[in-house]
Amino acid sequence: KAGVTQTPRYLIKTRGQQVTLSCSPISGHRSVSWYQQTPGQGLQFLFEYFSETQRNKGNFPGRFSGRQFSNSRSEMNVSTLELGDSALYLCASSPSGGGSDTQYFGPGTRLTVL
């Protein structure tokens, strides 16, 4: 099976712009989670989608949003970018998102905000 794919791999944006990141989960996986990884904060949970519904949400401002499509592909949007949004954004998929499920991670999208 193909792994989790994320596009684009690298992005450079300026403050105030918005950005959309895309994630394609492993075939058959219905849960998609998003994480922000920074050197200072480590891996922080953004949100999780299952069957096109946001099921869990982390402690991020409303500028961070996402959605999931009927084929389980997911997108994440960040509006009004700030310098502090520079990070590696990771997507992970799992069959059902249950607590014992293994999450499979994609390579990430490296976002740089100037």
Next chain:
Amino acid sequence: AQSVSQHNHHVILSEAASLELGCNYSYGGTVNLFWYVQYPGQHLQLLLKYFSGDPLVKGIKGFEAEFIKSKFSFNLRKPSVQWSDTAEYFCAVSPNFGNEKLTFGTGTRLTIIP
């Protein structure tokens, strides 16, 4: 809410040395525990996980971890490290019931000197 502490931020060892990375979690109920590894330039991948049964779990590449419930710990061990084990290691926890998010520790950078 659950939390995870990894006590060692950066560990430097020589090849063939034994390894133990500490992980403690905080949560009032039963949990699933994970160790993920991120090799340089690669994406996060699962090393091993515990969700029930034998508290000593074995993972890939000779790694193992022991769940000690009374100490809320899930330390990672390897009897003899190799240069190729140089990577960042993340401990993570999720509640055993429901669809709660995966919470990560801040990671331990492991450097193996040939």
